[in-house]
Amino acid sequence: GANSGGANSEGANRGGANSGGANSEGANRGGANSGGANGASDDQVCTTGDDIDKPSGDGISSANGGGQSKPMVQDGDRVAQPLQEAVEYFDQLKDKLFVTPTTSHIPRGPFLGRLELLKEAAKCGLDRSPGVDLGSAAPLLMDYFMVFSNCNCCYEDIHTFLSAFPKADVQQFLDLAEQFVKPSEVEFYCPDDRVKTNLSNLRKHISLLQLQRHGGRHDSLTVDQKEVLIAHCIKYFREGIRISATSPSIAAQYTDFYGLLAAHLIIELYGELGDYSQLYKAIMLLEEARGFISVPIKMFLMKLYCYIGAMDACTELYEALAIKHIQVESLGFLPMRYIQAVGSFGFAGQFYRTALRFYYSCSKETTEHVIQAYKNGIFHKITEMIDFAERISCSLNFAYIIVDTHMMEFTTTIHSVENAKEYFSKEWFSGLPYSTSKLEAYCAKLTDGRNLIVFDDWSPPHRKMKSEEAKASFELECHWLRIRVNILQCLKQALSLLEVPPATSQASAQEHTSNSVSTLESRVKELSQIARHTRGLRGYELLKQREKNPLLPIQSPPPSLAYTLLENNLDELVVQALCALGQIVRGSPSVKDALQHAIKVAKSVQGAMRGVPETLRAAFERVSQGDMDIHMEHPYKIMTCTHIDLEKYVLFMQIVGCVAMICGICAEYLALSGDGKKKKKKKGQSKEMSALENELVGFLKELQQVVVEASQQFKPLPEFSKLSKNLSKLYMKSDAGLDKQDCSSGVSEISTESDKDERKAVQSVMDANKTVFISVCQSVLQSYSDSFQSVHEMVVAKTEFITSIISQLGGVV
Numbered sequence: 001g002a003n004s005g006g007a008n009s010e011g012a013n014r015g016g017a018n019s020g021g022a023n024s025e026g027a028n029r030g031g032a033n034s035g036g037a038n039g040a041s042d043d044q045v046c047t048t049g050d051d052i053d054k055p056s057g058d059g060i061s062s063a064n065g066g067g068q069s070k071p072m073v074q075d076g077d078r079v080a081q082p083l084q085e086a087v088e089y090f091d092q093l094k095d096k097l098f099v100t101p102t103t104s105h106i107p108r109g110p111f112l113g114r115l116e117l118l119k120e121a122a123k124c125g126l127d128r129s130p131g132v133d134l135g136s137a138a139p140l141l142m143d144y145f146m147v148f149s150n151c152n153c154c155y156e157d158i159h160t161f162l163s164a165f166p167k168a169d170v171q172q173f174l175d176l177a178e179q180f181v182k183p184s185e186v187e188f189y190c191p192d193d194r195v196k197t198n199l200s201n202l203r204k205h206i207s208l209l210q211l212q213r214h215g216g217r218h219d220s221l222t223v224d225q226k227e228v229l230i231a232h233c234i235k236y237f238r239e240g241i242r243i244s245a246t247s248p249s250i251a252a253q254y255t256d257f258y259g260l261l262a263a264h265l266i267i268e269l270y271g272e273l274g275d276y277s278q279l280y281k282a283i284m285l286l287e288e289a290r291g292f293i294s295v296p297i298k299m300f301l302m303k304l305y306c307y308i309g310a311m312d313a314c315t316e317l318y319e320a321l322a323i324k325h326i327q328v329e330s331l332g333f334l335p336m337r338y339i340q341a342v343g344s345f346g347f348a349g350q351f352y353r354t355a356l357r358f359y360y361s362c363s364k365e366t367t368e369h370v371i372q373a374y375k376n377g378i379f380h381k382i383t384e385m386i387d388f389a390e391r392i393s394c395s396l397n398f399a400y401i402i403v404d405t406h407m408m409e410f411t412t413t414i415h416s417v418e419n420a421k422e423y424f425s426k427e428w429f430s431g432l433p434y435s436t437s438k439l440e441a442y443c444a445k446l447t448d449g450r451n452l453i454v455f456d457d458w459s460p461p462h463r464k465m466k467s468e469e470a471k472a473s474f475e476l477e478c479h480w481l482r483i484r485v486n487i488l489q490c491l492k493q494a495l496s497l498l499e500v501p502p503a504t505s506q507a508s509a510q511e512h513t514s515n516s517v518s519t520l521e522s523r524v525k526e527l528s529q530i531a532r533h534t535r536g537l538r539g540y541e542l543l544k545q546r547e548k549n550p551l552l553p554i555q556s557p558p559p560s561l562a563y564t565l566l567e568n569n570l571d572e573l574v575v576q577a578l579c580a581l582g583q584i585v586r587g588s589p590s591v592k593d594a595l596q597h598a599i600k601v602a603k604s605v606q607g608a609m610r611g612v613p614e615t616l617r618a619a620f621e622r623v624s625q626g627d628m629d630i631h632m633e634h635p636y637k638i639m640t641c642t643h644i645d646l647e648k649y650v651l652f653m654q655i656v657g658c659v660a661m662i663c664g665i666c667a668e669y670l671a672l673s674g675d676g677k678k679k680k681k682k683k684g685q686s687k688e689m690s691a692l693e694n695e696l697v698g699f700l701k702e703l704q705q706v707v708v709e710a711s712q713q714f715k716p717l718p719e720f721s722k723l724s725k726n727l728s729k730l731y732m733k734s735d736a737g738l739d740k741q742d743c744s745s746g747v748s749e750i751s752t753e754s755d756k757d758e759r760k761a762v763q764s765v766m767d768a769n770k771t772v773f774i775s776v777c778q779s780v781l782q783s784y785s786d787s788f789q790s791v792h793e794m795v796v797a798k799t800e801f802i803t804s805i806i807s808q809l810g811g812v813v
Contacts, residue, residue, distance in 0.1 A: 611713020
C-alpha cells in the first residue's frame, strides 16, 4: 500500500482532507483544516500501489510479508533469499510503472516500500547480509524525488527517511536533488499553456527547500548566505501575493511556504545577531499578505505579536481565525499566556470570559449528550463523552484562566485591607482547590490540551521540539499554577491574623493568633519549597538555554512566567515580606533583616529593567507637539530596534501589589496591638512596637521610591491618535522608515536589471512595504500605549495605598 508498512509514520495520510501535515489530530487549523502549507490535497498522490496488477507467485507474499508477518531476525540463508526477493519485487514494480503504467498516475507505494525495506533492514543489521544487495539510499531517494517532487506529499513522505539513513547518503541525495531542480524555470507570468508546467516547477522548488532545511543544509549557512536565501524566498513570496489577489481570503497558497521559510530564517538571525529589528522584519514580511492571509501565517504572526507584547494585533488575528469550541483549548493557550502578562487587562477580561463560557458549557452539554446517547442506544459513545468532559474539566488552560482571573482582579481592583478581607471571604475562593491537599491532587490530574505542533516547521530533527520538552513545559506551567495559588493562600492566611473572635478571653485571642501565624509560616515554607523545586525542573533549564531566542524552535511552547518570576527572585520579595509579618506578630527583633533583603531584591529588579529609552520618549513628545524635523531619526525606527521588558515590569508591579497588601496587614496588626480595647498591651511593649513601625515605614518609603523609578520608564505615551497621525506624516515626508535596500529586501538584486516592468514591480513593493511598516508600528504603538496606561493606573493605586499605610503608621509621607 501507499503507506508501505509505516513509511508515512507521522500521521500524514496526504491523499485525504488532512493536508495540513503537522497537525495529525485533525482540525486545529482554524475550522475546515484549510491551513496546510500546501493547500488542498493533490489527486496525483491519492493513487496507491493497489491500483497496479500484482504479479503472481511467491514473490508477492515474500515482499508483502517481509516487514510485517514474519520478523527478519533470522540466520543467513533463511533471511537472504526472501529479503532479496523483496528487493527484486519492488524493483520490478517500479520498472513496470515506468514502462507500462496501467493508470495515468504513478503510485508512491513501490518507491516508499523500497525505502522502508532498506530502512528496516538497516535497523535490524541485515543490510550487509551475504547475498543481499539492498542498494544505496541516495539513488532510491532520488528515484522517488524525480517522480513526486512536484507533489504536495514529497516532503511528508521523504523527511522521515532522512534521519534514518547515513548522513553521507542524505547529503549525496540533496546534491543530486539540487542538480535536478532549476529555480530559474519558475515563472509567475507565463502563457496559459505553460501554467501547469510552471506550477510543477514551483512545487519541485518548494520540495527541495523543505528537504534542504530538514537535511541540515541551512544550519551551515553563514549570516550573509542566510540573507541571500531570505531575499530569494521574499521574492517568490511577494510574487505569489500578487497572483493570489483573486484567491479566497483564507486559502493557502503554494507561495506561503516561501514567506514562512523566510520568517523562520529571519528569526534565526535574530537569535544569532541579537538584532531586535529582525522580529519586526519578519512581522512586516508576513503582514504583506494581509487581506488574503492563510491560517499558518496568521498563527505565526500571532506568536510574533505576542512575543513583542502587541496584544491589539494578536487579538485581531485571534478573532480572524474564528477559534471556537475545542480550539479554545488547543489554540487559545498562546494569547492566554501573554494577554495579562503584558498589561492588556481590558482584553484579558474579555478573553477570559469568552474562554470560560466554553469550559463551563462543556459539562452541561456533555450531560445532555449522554442522555441522548442512552435514549438512542449508542452506549459505546457514552464513555468517550464522559472522558472528554473530564479531560476538559481538568485542563491546564482552564485552571490557568481561573487563577489568572483572580490574580488580575486582586492586583488591579483591591487597594485596601478592608477590600481584601471582603474579596477573600467570597464563596468562590473556598470552593476552588486552594487548600494544600486539594491542590496537590488537582495538579496531578491536570491535562495538557495545547496543540504545540500547529506551526509549520521543516527543521532537522535535532532542532525540532521534542516530546520531552512539551512534557517539561507542562510540568513547569503546573508549578507556576501552584506558585500563584500559594501566594493567594498566604495572603488569605495573613488576613486571618486580623480576625480575632469577638467576646473571647485574652488567652483565647493569643491562641488564635499563635495558630494563625504558625499556619502562615507553614504556607510560606511551602511557597519557598515549590519555588526551589521549580528552579530544578527540566523545563526551567530549557528556558535558560533558550533565553537568547525563546522563539526557536517555532513549535516550542511560550516561555513560562515562572521563569521570569524565579530568575529575577521576585518570589523572595513575597517570602521576605511574609516572614517580616510573622516576625512582627511574634515580636522578633530580626524584622529588619527580612525587610532589607526584600528591598534589595526590588532594587535589583528595577535596575535591570529595560523600559522605553529616553531618546524614543523624547522623540514621541516632539512629534506629538507638531515638531516635524525631517532630519531627526524617526521614532518608529528607534522603536523597532528596542526591546522593552514590559512583561517583567507588569509582573514586578503585581508582586509589589502583593507586598503592599502584606505591609498593610502589618500596619493593621500593629494598630490592633496598640489598641487596649482590642488587645491588651503588654508592659514595656510600646517602645518595641514603635521600633517595628519605624522599620516598616522605612521599608515602605524605599519600596515606593523603587516603584516610582520603575514607572518612569513606562510612563503613558502622549495621546495616541494625535501621535500616530503625526508619526505617519513625518514618515512619508522624510522617508525615514526603512531605507531603499530594506524596503526591497533583495528584490532589486535578484530582478532583471533592464526590465522596466520589473523595476515598476520593485517600486510597487517598496511603496507597499512603507504602508505595511506604518501599519505594523501603529498597531504595536497602540498596544504599548494601552498597556502603559492600564499598568499606570494600577501603579498609581498601589502608590496611594502605600502612602496611606505610611500615614497610618505615623510616618511622614
